[in-house]
Amino acid sequence: xxxxxxQGFLASGVxxxxxxxxDPDLALVVNRGPSRAAAGVFTSNRVQxxxxxxxxxxxxDGRVSAVVLNSGGANACTGEAGAYDARTMAExxxxxxxxxxxxxxxxxxxxxxxxxxxxxxxxxxxxxAGALSSDGxxxxxxxxxxxxxxxxxxxxxxSGWTVGGMAKGAGMLAPGLATMLVVLTTDADASGALxxxxxxxxxxxxxxxxxxxxxxxxxxxxxxxxxxxxxxxxEAGEFAEAVHAVCLDLARQLVADAEGASKEIxxxxxxAASERDAVVVGRSVARNNLLKCALxxxxxxxxxxxxAIGTTDAVFxxxxxxxxxxxxxxxxxxxxxxxxxxAVLSGRRIAVTVDLRSGDESAVIWTNDLTAEYVHENxxxxx
Amino acid sequence: xxxxxxQGFLASGVxxxxxxxxDPDLALVVNRGPSRAAAGVFTSNRVQxxxxxxxxxxxxDGRVSAVVLNSGGANACTGEAGAYDARTMAExxxxxxxxxxxxxxxxxxxxxxxxxxxxxxxxxxxxxAGALSSDGxxxxxxxxxxxxxxxxxxxxxxSGWTVGGMAKGAGMLAPGLATMLVVLTTDADASGALxxxxxxxxxxxxxxxxxxxxxxxxxxxxxxxxxxxxxxxxEAGEFAEAVHAVCLDLARQLVADAEGASKEIxxxxxxAASERDAVVVGRSVARNNLLKCALxxxxxxxxxxxxAIGTTDAVFxxxxxxxxxxxxxxxxxxxxxxxxxxAVLSGRRIAVTVDLRSGDESAVIWTNDLTAEYVHENxxxxx
Numbered sequence: 075x076x077x078x079x080x081q082g083f084l085a086s087g088v089x090x091x092x093x094x095x096x097d098p099d100l101a102l103v104v105n106r107g108p109s110r111a112a113a114g115v116f117t118s119n120r121v122q123x124x125x126x127x128x129x130x131x132x133x134x135d136g137r138v139s140a141v142v143l144n145s146g147g148a149n150a151c152t153g154e155a156g157a158y159d160a161r162t163m164a165e166x167x168x169x170x171x172x173x174x175x176x177x178x179x180x181x182x183x184x185x186x187x188x189x190x191x192x193x194x195x196x197x198x199x200x201x202x203a204g205a206l207s208s209d210g211x212x213x214x215x216x217x218x219x220x221x222x223x224x225x226x227x228x229x230x231x232x233s234g235w236t237v238g239g240m241a242k243g244a245g246m247l248a249p250g251l252a253t254m255l256v257v258l259t260t261d262a263d264a265s266g267a268l269x270x271x272x273x274x275x276x277x278x279x280x281x282x283x284x285x286x287x288x289x290x291x292x293x294x295x296x297x298x299x300x301x302x303x304x305x306x307x308x309e310a311g312e313f314a315e316a317v318h319a320v321c322l323d324l325a326r327q328l329v330a331d332a333e334g335a336s337k338e339i340x341x342x343x344x345x346a347a348s349e350r351d352a353v354v355v356g357r358s359v360a361r362n363n364l365l366k367c368a369l370x371x372x373x374x375x376x377x378x379x380x381x382a383i384g385t386t387d388a389v390f391x392x393x394x395x396x397x398x399x400x401x402x403x404x405x406x407x408x409x410x411x412x413x414x415x416x417a418v419l420s421g422r423r424i425a426v427t428v429d430l431r432s433g434d435e436s437a438v439i440w441t442n443d444l445t446a447e448y449v450h451e452n453x454x455x456x457x
Numbered sequence: 458x459x460x461x462x463x464q465g466f467l468a469s470g471v472x473x474x475x476x477x478x479x480d481p482d483l484a485l486v487v488n489r490g491p492s493r494a495a496a497g498v499f500t501s502n503r504v505q506x507x508x509x510x511x512x513x514x515x516x517x518d519g520r521v522s523a524v525v526l527n528s529g530g531a532n533a534c535t536g537e538a539g540a541y542d543a544r545t546m547a548e549x550x551x552x553x554x555x556x557x558x559x560x561x562x563x564x565x566x567x568x569x570x571x572x573x574x575x576x577x578x579x580x581x582x583x584x585x586a587g588a589l590s591s592d593g594x595x596x597x598x599x600x601x602x603x604x605x606x607x608x609x610x611x612x613x614x615x616s617g618w619t620v621g622g623m624a625k626g627a628g629m630l631a632p633g634l635a636t637m638l639v640v641l642t643t644d645a646d647a648s649g650a651l652x653x654x655x656x657x658x659x660x661x662x663x664x665x666x667x668x669x670x671x672x673x674x675x676x677x678x679x680x681x682x683x684x685x686x687x688x689x690x691x692e693a694g695e696f697a698e699a700v701h702a703v704c705l706d707l708a709r710q711l712v713a714d715a716e717g718a719s720k721e722i723x724x725x726x727x728x729a730a731s732e733r734d735a736v737v738v739g740r741s742v743a744r745n746n747l748l749k750c751a752l753x754x755x756x757x758x759x760x761x762x763x764x765a766i767g768t769t770d771a772v773f774x775x776x777x778x779x780x781x782x783x784x785x786x787x788x789x790x791x792x793x794x795x796x797x798x799x800a801v802l803s804g805r806r807i808a809v810t811v812d813l814r815s816g817d818e819s820a821v822i823w824t825n826d827l828t829a830e831y832v833h834e835n836x837x838x839x840x
Binding site: 120122148150152153185187188290292363364368370371373375376377380383384385386392393395405408409445448450451452453 | 502503505531534538569570571673675746751753758760761763767768769776778788790791827828831834836
């Protein structure tokens with residue numbers, strides 16, 4: 075159910091002492107091949123952490139033999155020293171597991187602007203290399219947690235091959251206070267081009283549509299590594315579907331574990347003139363603090379939904395907008411529809427459906443409510 | 458100090474019974490002339506309340522003889538019935554004060570999606586017309602409050618003429634849960650063209666740069682009425698400056714009274730390649746929930762500032778960004794600068810300065826922190 079579900083991968087997770095808590099904070103994932111093909115998607119934030127800059131270069135060649143990940147420090151906004159530290163992590167990992175440093179991706183997560191305790195990181199890499207195991211995937215998933223309340227893993231098997239993965243984070247490809255890191259593995263014998271297209275397609279409609287708090291990290295990374303150990307060459311469509319399924323599973327786990335949230339909100343936009351319009355409207359609704367507060371208070375405040383739609387440039391007629399909350403069409407034709415009392419919001423999951431009545435395209439954005447606990451967690455974090 | 462500071466204006470504020478609380482909820486402002494020139498700026502939200510649609514048409518002719526305003530209901534997303542009600546408010550006001558209905562602007566604020574109790578509104582208009590007075594400006598300012606903890610007024614006098622005004626709201630030209638309504642008056646003999654240019658210029662750099670929670674109302678309206686009663690034709694530059702001063706004063710009062718806020722945050726962006734870049738960066742920083750939580754917790758978390766800058770398309774080099782918090786340059790060259798402990802955030806006002814080091818343009822955006830009280834107020838509002 076994790077990065078070691080596919081054949082050909084070893085993983086480990088150890089306590090390097092980066093976190094003061096003594097919780098596990100360093101993980102390795104090693105691809106034993108025979109293939110080393112890989113693809114990656116990174117944050118679109120222009121302020122990018124040193125490990126992201128490093129890993130982008132590694133992925134440019136489409137080959138990854140190992141990934142070293144740490145929690146407890148983001149190594150972002152750390153200048154030249156940070157770049158040196160990210161490179162050192164790759165080099166020490168390469169030495170420890172016997173691969174080239176330019177085939178080692180690096181992922182970090184934690185507070186921005188603070189350097190890593192490199193003596194501990196280096197020692198931790200050696201320890202983690204000694205702990206590598208074909209069932210070490212869960213340990214790795216545990217070691218990359220920051221404010222995650224649970225570790226997140228998923229896997230699916232198809233025609234003789236498997237895709238598995240792990241994630242950390244509480245948000246989106248632009249997540250909350252901490253980064254979203256995802257490592258996916260497969261034993262399918264997939265080409266770099268197939269890995270790349272499957273990964274980009276899956277990310278676009280899963281992690282990219284999770285919008286916990288509208289903020290975007292400097293460290294977000296999603297990697298897909300193929301060992302080819304199954305000897306099976308996957309059919310492209312089936313492979314893309316499998317990667318999508320694992321990404322969707324992990325994305326839903328991120329939303330379910332969002333910091334301080336009490337509701338999981340699914341914003342479904344239908345009747346859009348284009349998929350782009352559907353995404354723009356969904357994101358605007360999902361980012362509306364007032365609506366997120368109202369849903370926290372179990373108030374089906376459709377006026378705030380309309381107000382959020384109205385800030386976009388999507389195709390719609392304000393007098394022909396319909397909105398349902400948990401299946402009750404509380405707004406019809408831009409005005410009050412069924413009685414709002416009929417919408418019951420006491421459960422953890424809330425569906426907000428917007429019908430733009432301007433076409434046939436649709437999109438789903440997942441978000442959370444805004445709570446006093448969110449404020450508390452995020453105002454107390456760096457102290 | 459309010460809409461009756463300028464000669465030629467009468468105002469009143471009464472309890473019509475729209476609010477269940479029994480607080481004042483209906484106001485009139487009447488221009489006795491001789492001029493009736495006017496200008497208006499409205500929400501850019503495409504979902505616009507019935508009174509906004511009505512008042513836009515009134516202002517198209519550049520003539521306003523009276524403004525009727527109510528709190529206790531936004532008359533937004535109310536369909537044809539709402540349009541009829543807005544028109545009725547204008548007609549009844551016109552009858553009561555002896556002007557044409559197509560010279561009566563209408564402003565409403567309160568919950569979206571609920572119709573107004575028109576019997577009470579109509580009776581209130583008659584009561585308010587009977588209470589009109591040349592010192593009724595404060596009563597009017599009190600009657601337009603919703604969640605405002607104080608009423609907001611301002612005035613300046615220049616070369617023989619005065620500009621005064623009142624405001625309600627706790628946000629921006631895209632304010633918080635409730636709308637921003639502003640009525641400005643002047644006894645200068647200003648042309649419609651001068652009123653329009655002075656108002657647009659002032660709004661652009663005051664109300665438009667207040668961004669309390671990133672949300673945008675369906676009802677925002679800013680009106681400027683000239684009576685010409687002073688007999689003085691103002692010098693254009695001096696007039697624009699005076700309108701700007703009153704708008705800035707009112708805008709700062711909105712920020713100071715933002716719902717549930719404990720900090721007033723000034724985001725100053727300097728070194729921008731264009732004013733547009735400065736505004737885009739300032740708004741991105743001001744809307745970052747994570748930063749707003751951090752500042753609430755008095756944590757000078759400059760990493761979240763950089764993360765917000767990085768989401769924009771402004772001209773900058775990530776490795777040459779400087780950030781000061783309350784005057785302490787905690788980030789230099791995109792990395793840690795002076796010790797964060799030196800930034801003291803215990804006061805109510807916090808200044809975040811971003812130097813993009815890419816040009817000479819600048820902008821200021823005003824916002825607030827994100828607090829548990831904000832969540833509480835906005836999750837409990839419509840119940």
